[in-house]
Amino acid sequence: MNNLELEKKLDLYRGMRTIRECEERLVRSHQRGLIPGPCHTYIGQEAVAVGVCACLRNDDVIFSTHRGHGHAIAKGLHPRELMAEVFGRATGCSGGRGGSMHLFAPEVGLMGTSGIVGPSILQATGAGYSFKVLKTDQVSVAFFGDGAVNNGAFHEGLNMATIWNLPVLFVCENNQFATEVPFHYSSGNPSVAARGAAYGLPGVEVDGNDVLAVYEVAGEAIQRARSGEGPTLIECKTYRTRPHAEGMDDYSYRTREEVDEWKSRDPILRLREILVADNESMKENLGAMDTEVKALIDEAEKFAEESPYPDPLTAEDHVFSANSRKIDHA
Numbered sequence: 001m002n003n004l005e006l007e008k009k010l011d012l013y014r015g016m017r018t019i020r021e022c023e024e025r026l027v028r029s030h031q032r033g034l035i036p037g038p039c040h041t042y043i044g045q046e047a048v049a050v051g052v053c054a055c056l057r058n059d060d061v062i063f064s065t066h067r068g069h070g071h072a073i074a075k076g077l078h079p080r081e082l083m084a085e086v087f088g089r090a091t092g093c094s095g096g097r098g099g100s101m102h103l104f105a106p107e108v109g110l111m112g113t114s115g116i117v118g119p120s121i122l123q124a125t126g127a128g129y130s131f132k133v134l135k136t137d138q139v140s141v142a143f144f145g146d147g148a149v150n151n152g153a154f155h156e157g158l159n160m161a162t163i164w165n166l167p168v169l170f171v172c173e174n175n176q177f178a179t180e181v182p183f184h185y186s187s188g189n190p191s192v193a194a195r196g197a198a199y200g201l202p203g204v205e206v207d208g209n210d211v212l213a214v215y216e217v218a219g220e221a222i223q224r225a226r227s228g229e230g231p232t233l234i235e236c237k238t239y240r241t242r243p244h245a246e247g248m249d250d251y252s253y254r255t256r257e258e259v260d261e262w263k264s265r266d267p268i269l270r271l272r273e274i275l276v277a278d279n280e281s282m283k284e285n286l287g288a289m290d291t292e293v294k295a296l297i298d299e300a301e302k303f304a305e306e307s308p309y310p311d312p313l314t315a316e317d318h319v320f321s322a323n324s325r326k327i328d329h330a
């Protein structure tokens with residue numbers, strides 16, 4: 001993958017830097033009380049979203065999780081619309097009504113982040129089924145954590161996608177914990193990729209902190225799905241270096257040393273090292289790109305903070321019921 005063209009590698013670097021900068025800003029925004037509700041950051045896992053989404057077309061779709069900011073940005077959501085939504089503002093991608101775990105932007109194929117663990121697997125299977133019925137060559141992707149793979153949705157979704165040969169990619173981000181529960185404790189078979197065999201689909205394990213490796217494996221699987229060769233399960237081994245959610249304790253179930261060790265395998269630093277090893281003068285280009293990304297997020301944060309909250313009189317907009325009656329607020 002080292003022979004991937006430079007322009008592509010720089011795109012992957014920019015993608016990961018954008019997510020990281022945005023997440024670091026959201027950490028501070030949470031501390032400043034600007035984020036109503038939980039905030040699960042994606043810091044440390046950027047290579048997965050960026051590596052997979054770089055292989056997708058705009059009309060391909062993704063279904064995401066509670067830890068979905070990175071997926072949203074990688075699929076094409078502007079950080080402005082993301083930050084405004086997470087701040088609960090009317091200019092957010094869901095009109096400020098959803099927040100971090102309800103980011104929707106179907107125009108770029110972002111079919112939703114979710115507060116529920118597991119359904120992305122079934123939703124992506126359903127989307128894959130609709131693509132097959134409609135005879136399009138679109139592909140759907142389910143992102144989910146290790147916490148979802150002992151859930152019935154995993155069994156049902158993978159089985160159905162296989163028997164119907166659907167154009168779906170199942171991307172497990174095995175960051176080794178579901179909240180504070182280590183994956184090896186909750187799993188009879190600690191290899192997610194190996195479970196593919198049980199359902200009759202290819203299961204591939206990849207270093208989820210190596211964006212070039214993720215890009216390669218995802219690219220092959222997406223190509224197979226697009227050409228009618230069916231689904232693939234990819235297990236990306238990775239790690240979150242922030243607590244499960246902002247404001248939660250972090251060192252009751254894992255050690256500082258373990259977290260520091262994983263920080264040294266940071267996916268952004270790893271790609272930077274590869275780029276600089278190829279060409280020392282790349283340091284300057286990357287520095288300029290970091291500055292550009294910072295300016296983008298500065299602007300997005302300002303936009304979000306200055307945006308209004310939704311008008312309370314619109315609270316019932318987009319709410320449907322066969323018996324719905326407008327409440328008289330007068």
Ligand SMILES: Cc1ncc(C[n+]2csc(CCOP(=O)(O)OP(=O)(O)O)c2C)c(N)n1
Nearest residue numbers: 067115116117145146147148175177178179
């Ligand atoms: C069906 C369901 N069960 C339990 C929860 C509570 N819950 C929220 S996040 C989480 C852990 C998820 O772990 P994982 O899927 O590994 O994702 P990660 O947080 O590691 O990214 C749990 C159990 C939930 N939201 N939905």
Ligand SMILES: [Mg+2]
Nearest residue numbers: 145146177178
């Ligand atoms: Mg996990």
